[in-house]
Amino acid sequence: xxxERSFEVLRAIVEDYVSTREPVGSKALIERHGFEVSSATxxxxxxxxxxxxxxxxPHTSAGRVPTDSGYRLFVDRLNELKQLSAAERLAIETxxxxxxxxxxxxxxxVRMLSQLTNQVAMIQYPTLGxxxxxxxxxxxxxxxRILMVLVSDNGRIQQHVIELGEFVDLSFLAQVRGLINExxxxxxxxxxxxxxxxxxxxxxxxxxxxxxxxxATLQEQVDANRQDKLVxxxxxxxxxxxxxxxxxISPLLDAIEEQVVLLRLISEMEADQDNVSLLIGSxxxxxxxxxxxxxxxxxxxxxxxxxxxxxLGPTRMDYSNNIAAVRAxxxxxxxxxxx
Amino acid sequence: xxxERSFEVLRAIVEDYVSTREPVGSKALIERHGFEVSSATxxxxxxxxxxxxxxxxPHTSAGRVPTDSGYRLFVDRLNELKQLSAAERLAIETxxxxxxxxxxxxxxxVRMLSQLTNQVAMIQYPTLGxxxxxxxxxxxxxxxRILMVLVSDNGRIQQHVIELGEFVDLSFLAQVRGLINExxxxxxxxxxxxxxxxxxxxxxxxxxxxxxxxxATLQEQVDANRQDKLVxxxxxxxxxxxxxxxxxISPLLDAIEEQVVLLRLISEMEADQDNVSLLIGSxxxxxxxxxxxxxxxxxxxxxxxxxxxxxLGPTRMDYSNNIAAVRAxxxxxxxxxxx
DNA sequence: TATTGGCACTCAGGAGTAACGAGTGCTAAC
DNA sequence: GTTAGCACTCGTTACTCCTGAGTGCCAATA
Numbered sequence: 001x002x003x004e005r006s007f008e009v010l011r012a013i014v015e016d017y018v019s020t021r022e023p024v025g026s027k028a029l030i031e032r033h034g035f036e037v038s039s040a041t042x043x044x045x046x047x048x049x050x051x052x053x054x055x056x057x058p059h060t061s062a063g064r065v066p067t068d069s070g071y072r073l074f075v076d077r078l079n080e081l082k083q084l085s086a087a088e089r090l091a092i093e094t095x096x097x098x099x100x101x102x103x104x105x106x107x108x109x110v111r112m113l114s115q116l117t118n119q120v121a122m123i124q125y126p127t128l129g130x131x132x133x134x135x136x137x138x139x140x141x142x143x144x145r146i147l148m149v150l151v152s153d154n155g156r157i158q159q160h161v162i163e164l165g166e167f168v169d170l171s172f173l174a175q176v177r178g179l180i181n182e183x184x185x186x187x188x189x190x191x192x193x194x195x196x197x198x199x200x201x202x203x204x205x206x207x208x209x210x211x212x213x214x215x216a217t218l219q220e221q222v223d224a225n226r227q228d229k230l231v232x233x234x235x236x237x238x239x240x241x242x243x244x245x246x247x248x249i250s251p252l253l254d255a256i257e258e259q260v261v262l263l264r265l266i267s268e269m270e271a272d273q274d275n276v277s278l279l280i281g282s283x284x285x286x287x288x289x290x291x292x293x294x295x296x297x298x299x300x301x302x303x304x305x306x307x308x309x310x311x312l313g314p315t316r317m318d319y320s321n322n323i324a325a326v327r328a329x330x331x332x333x334x335x336x337x338x339x
Numbered sequence: 340x341x342x343e344r345s346f347e348v349l350r351a352i353v354e355d356y357v358s359t360r361e362p363v364g365s366k367a368l369i370e371r372h373g374f375e376v377s378s379a380t381x382x383x384x385x386x387x388x389x390x391x392x393x394x395x396x397p398h399t400s401a402g403r404v405p406t407d408s409g410y411r412l413f414v415d416r417l418n419e420l421k422q423l424s425a426a427e428r429l430a431i432e433t434x435x436x437x438x439x440x441x442x443x444x445x446x447x448x449v450r451m452l453s454q455l456t457n458q459v460a461m462i463q464y465p466t467l468g469x470x471x472x473x474x475x476x477x478x479x480x481x482x483x484r485i486l487m488v489l490v491s492d493n494g495r496i497q498q499h500v501i502e503l504g505e506f507v508d509l510s511f512l513a514q515v516r517g518l519i520n521e522x523x524x525x526x527x528x529x530x531x532x533x534x535x536x537x538x539x540x541x542x543x544x545x546x547x548x549x550x551x552x553x554x555a556t557l558q559e560q561v562d563a564n565r566q567d568k569l570v571x572x573x574x575x576x577x578x579x580x581x582x583x584x585x586x587x588i589s590p591l592l593d594a595i596e597e598q599v600v601l602l603r604l605i606s607e608m609e610a611d612q613d614n615v616s617l618l619i620g621s622x623x624x625x626x627x628x629x630x631x632x633x634x635x636x637x638x639x640x641x642x643x644x645x646x647x648x649x650x651l652g653p654t655r656m657d658y659s660n661n662i663a664a665v666r667a668x669x670x671x672x673x674x675x676x677x678x
Numbered sequence: 679t680a681t682t683g684g685c686a687c688t689c690a691g692g693a694g695t696a697a698c699g700a701g702t703g704c705t706a707a708c
Numbered sequence: 709g710t711t712a713g714c715a716c717t718c719g720t721t722a723c724t725c726c727t728g729a730g731t732g733c734c735a736a737t738a
Contacts, residue, residue, distance in 0.1 A: 025701050038711050043702070061701050061718045101500045139476050141490045149488065151480045159496065161440045235574065236592030253575030364730050377682050382731070400689045400730050 002052060005037075006045040007077065010054055013046075014066050014074045018318055021243070023063035068281035068315060071293070075278065075319050082320040084328055088116060092332055102126075102156055105336055106231045109309070109329055114234025116325035119313030120256065124266065125228040126156060126306035126337060133184045133192065138177045138214075143167050148214070150221055152189065162217050164210065176203075176211060180218070192222045228307065230259050237313070244291060244314030251288025252312075261286060266308050271298040273305060273334060276323045281315040291315055295322055297330040300337070309333060341391060344376075345384040346416065349393055352385075353405045353413045357657055360582070362402035407620035407654060410632070414617065414658050421659040423667055427455060431671055441465075441495055444675055445570045448648070448668055453573025455664035458652030459595065463605065464567040465495060465645035465676060472523045472531065477516045477553075482506050487553070489560055491528065497560050503549065515542075515550060519557070531561045567646065569598050576652070583630060583653030590627025591651075600625060605647050610637040612644060612673060615662045620654040630654055634661055636669040639676070648672060 002010075012033045016024040026042040029035060035042060046064055049055045054070035057063070066074065084092075095112050106123050113121035131152035139147040144167055150158045179202065183195050196215050200208040235256060238249045245252065255261045265284060271277045278295040293315045298305030309330050311322055341349075351372045355363040365381040368374065374381060385403055388394045393409035396402070405413065423431075434451050445462050452460035470491035478486040483506055489497045518541065522534050535554050539547040574595060577588045584591065594600045604623060610616045617634040632654045637644030648669050650661055 023701090027701075037709095039701095040703095040711055040713090041709080044710085047703080057702085059718065060703095060716090061699085063701065134480060135478055137476060137478055137488075139474055139488060139490055141473060141496065142492070147488075147490060147496060149476075149478060149486075151478055151486060153481070157480065157486060157498065157500075159498070161496075233596065235596060236589045239578070239587070239589040239592050248578070250575045250578040253578050257572065257574060362730095366730075376680095378730095379682055379684090379732095380680080383681085386732080396731085398689065399687090399732095400728085402730065 002048060002054075003045070005035075006048050007073075008033075008035075009042060009045045010049055010066070010070060011074060011077075013049075013055055013064055014071065017065055018316055021316065023058055023065050025063035028063070068283060071280045071315055071319070072283070075280070075323075078320055078323070081324040081327075082318075084116070084324055088325075089328075092328055095332075102337070105333070107233075109333055110231045110233040113309070113311065113325060113329045114237065116329075117311050117313070117317075117322045118234070118237050118240075119311045119317060119322065120232060120234045120237055121309075121311050121329075122233075122262065122266070123231045123309045123333070124263065124307040125231070126300065127228060131156065131189055133187050133189065136177065136181045136184060136218075138173050140168075140170065140173065146173065148217060148221070150218070158221050160217060160221055162213065164213065166210075168210065172207065176214060180214070189222050193219050228263070230262060232256060241314050241316075244316045246291055252292065255286065255289060256312075262312070265294060266296050266310055269294070269296050269308075271296050271305065271308055273298050273300065273330065274327065276326050276330075278319075278323075293317060293319075295319075295326055297326050299330040299333040301334065306337065341387060341393075342384075344374075345387055346412075347372075347374075348381060348384045349388055349405070349409060350413060350416075352388075352394055352403055353410065356404055357655055360655065362397055362404050364402035367402065407622060410619045410654055410658070411622070414619070414662075417659055417662070420663040420666075421657075423455070423663055427664075428667075431667055434671075441676070444672070446572075448672055449570045449572040452648070452650065452664060452668045453576065455668075456650050456652070456656075456661045457573070457579075458576050458650045458656060458661065459571060459573045460648075460650050460668075461572075461601065461605070462570045462648045462672070463602065463646040464570070465639065466567060470495065470528055472526050472528065475516065475520045475523060475557075477512050479507075479509065479512065485512065487556060487560070489557070499556060499560055501552065501556050503552065505549075507549065511546065515553060519553070528561050532558050567602070569601060571595060580653050580655075583655045585630055591631065594625065594628060595651075601651075604633060605635050605649055608633070608635050608647075610635050610644065610647055612637050612639065612669065613666065615665050615669075617658070617662075632656060632658075634658075634665055636665050638669040638672040640673065645676065 009029065012029050013024050016028065016032060026039040026046060029042050030037070030039055046055065049070070050057070050064070053067055054073060055064040056067050058065060092112060095108050106125070110121045110123045133150065134153045135151040137149040139149065141147045141161060144164050146162055146164065146168070148160050148162055179199065180196070183199060184192050187195050196219065199215055200211045203211050235253070238245070238252055242249050265286060269277050269279065274297070276295060276297045278293060280293045282290045284292070284294060291314055292312060294310060294312050296308045296310030298307070299309050300306030309326060311326055313322070348368065351368050352363050355367065355371060365378040365385060368381055369376070369378055385394065388409070389396070389403070392406055393412060394403040395406050397404060431451060434447050445464070449460045449462045472489065473492045474490040476488040478488065480486045480500060483503050485501055485503065485507070487499050487501055518538065519535070522538060523531050526534050535558065538554055539550045542550050574592070577584070577591055581588050604625060608616050608618060613636070615634060615636045617632060619632045621629045623631070623633060630653055631651060633649060633651050635647045635649030637646070638648050639645030648665060650665055652661070
């Protein structure tokens with residue numbers, strides 16, 4: 001087990017390295033932090049830390065840099081988080097007053113988060129999980145096309161345009177709409193498929209094909225909420241900390257554009273509310289993200305998170321501050337979307 | 340006036356520089372292009388081109404690089420565009436079959452364009468301009484909130500959630516919906532405001548406030564289509580050609596995230612269908628985009644473009660190919676969205 | 679007048695060398 | 709367990725020299 005002071009040395013190294021981007025040496029440490037021992041002692045401690053694989057020297061005559069495990073230990077032992085400034089808290093407060101639109105709330109929040117952290121911020125759209133069907137609408141948008149709208153009781157709206165290939169009578173549409181609404185109103189979304197079973201049977205044979213298309217699309221829609229979307233902000237921050245990514249940020253930009261990769265990554269990370277979890281450097285297995293850390297928290301109501309919110313940046317980031325920021329935004333998202 | 344051969348020299352310089360990223364010298368020119376004259380002659384021509392401000396030498400003992408004006412002349416005299424390959428044409432063909440959803444069409448197209456050009460591709464959402472109102476819906480999404488949906492006859496859907504602050508009777512909503520629909524159905528979008536004038540008067544005093552809110556929001560929605568959105572793809576391509584931007588792409592990433600800047604820029608560029616217009620380097624006045632070129636075409640129906648589609652990249656880009664690609668995508672967008 | 683061969687000149691980039699100094703590891707003493 | 713001292717390492721910086729691609733200019737040529 002490493003000693004208390006050795007850990008303090010690690011902490012100091014992480015902090016200095018994060019703020020200066022320069023490998024930190026024993027002498028600089030005792031100057032900038034109040035260690036009551038000599039540099040030789042610090043060197044001994046550093047030697048221990050290096051044996052433990054927590055820090056590492058880029059070359060013989062340079063200072064030390066934290067390894068992924070070093071950051072990990074640092075974070076795990078992080079007992080007090082940096083507090084957000086009053087100004088920042090105020091910004092978040094005012095941020096969320098007055099917006100009712102889901103897209104708007106997410107959009108503003110994600111931008112705020114990227115500002116607070118100076119990293120790429122991301123928010124996953126809320127899953128419909130435990131939501132119930134509130135309303136189902138069919139709106140004609142062209143002779144042979146209709147817009148399907150599914151509103152759930154957490155205020156989320158899903159829509160899809162369907163090409164029917166033939167002209168459809170309006171009153172017939174209204175009838176279908178009524179029956180479907182009747183069948184699924186109030187149902188949890190994962191019950192929708194079951195409730196729609198056999199619905200075609202209620203229509204004359206001539207219309208069944210049509211109804212089938214509608215039902216199938218609706219079921220698809222409900223399923224589709226599993227592979228949800230991300231809102232992102234602050235991509236430019238990547239370019240600014242390009243040096244920390246070994247000079248090539250294109251795999252990161254790719255991952256960001258792909259979304260799928262990121263989504264899978266963050267959905268595999270478990271995260272309750274008020275509990276930020278993170279992957280540091282090579283803890284994630286995605287090629288090209290080995291110099292990156294991902295930091296997510298769940299948000300939603302208190303029993304069960306709706307989705308995740310997080311931050312992507314270089315391993316060399318201010319974890320303390322960023323964890324606090326993610327947590328704060330998650331809390332506010334929960335407050336305004338948590339039903 | 341510069342001679343024909345001098346112009347050929349310019350063309351050769353542009354082509355070589357675009358493909359190699361290296362300043363090109365007189366000797367390399369006669370080797371790689373079939374000039375029937377000696378290198379000294381070429382040097383004379385280059386000297387003329389330099390006097391005209393079309394090329395410029397990074398330093399005394401280096402070859403020449405095209406200036407913004409050089410690219411400009413090159414492009415203006417570009418009489419035959421590079422043809423897209425059969426494979427590329429096929430890709431575009433198959434790309435657009437089977438999608439009916441606006442978002443989907445734009446999404447696929449923009450990704451295709453970024454692949455064809457290896458640049459950042461952008462498509463502006465179609466303005467509603469000459470579109471007519473097809474349908475207006477009010478869908479309750481929570482006790483005090485309703486979703487407003489406006490469908491126009493080009494298939495575009497606008498939606499907005501409104502917080503009413505008080506519970507609203509469903510039958511009353513239906514009544515309002517009916518009246519509004521009646522008032523604006525079939526109207527051009529720019530007539531909507533006028534048609535709604537005085538609508539409150541038809542309701543009992545107690546309800547007028549409510550109706551006003553709805554009407555106001557609707558008018559806002561219609562107006563909002565003026566400041567439309569962009570769909571983007573291929574941001575990672577920026578990082579790959581980072582060298583061409585002087586090593587700092589963060590202003591570009593900022594502009595991309597801002598969107599507003601880009602939107603203003605491209606909406607100030609005039610562009611008919613089949614007519615790609617472009618801003619080269621410092622021809623645009625946006626700080627941080629001085630090493631970038633923007634290339635846009637209009638798309639829509641034949642009389643009047645709906646919106647714009649284009650590409651953003653370094654001034655050192657393959658204009659011939661990219662113009663062809665933008666034109667092709669614009670044509671296909673017109674075909675599938677041009678009403 | 680346009681083109682060409684010849685030639686002196688320029689200058690970025692690479693290679694080689696040297697001095698610097700931040701930082702280390704080790705050892706012996708406290 | 710801590711410390712002072714010291715030899716050692718090695719990346720960084722600065723300087724020099726050299727090379728070669730490329731130029732501009734001039735006098736000769738068609």
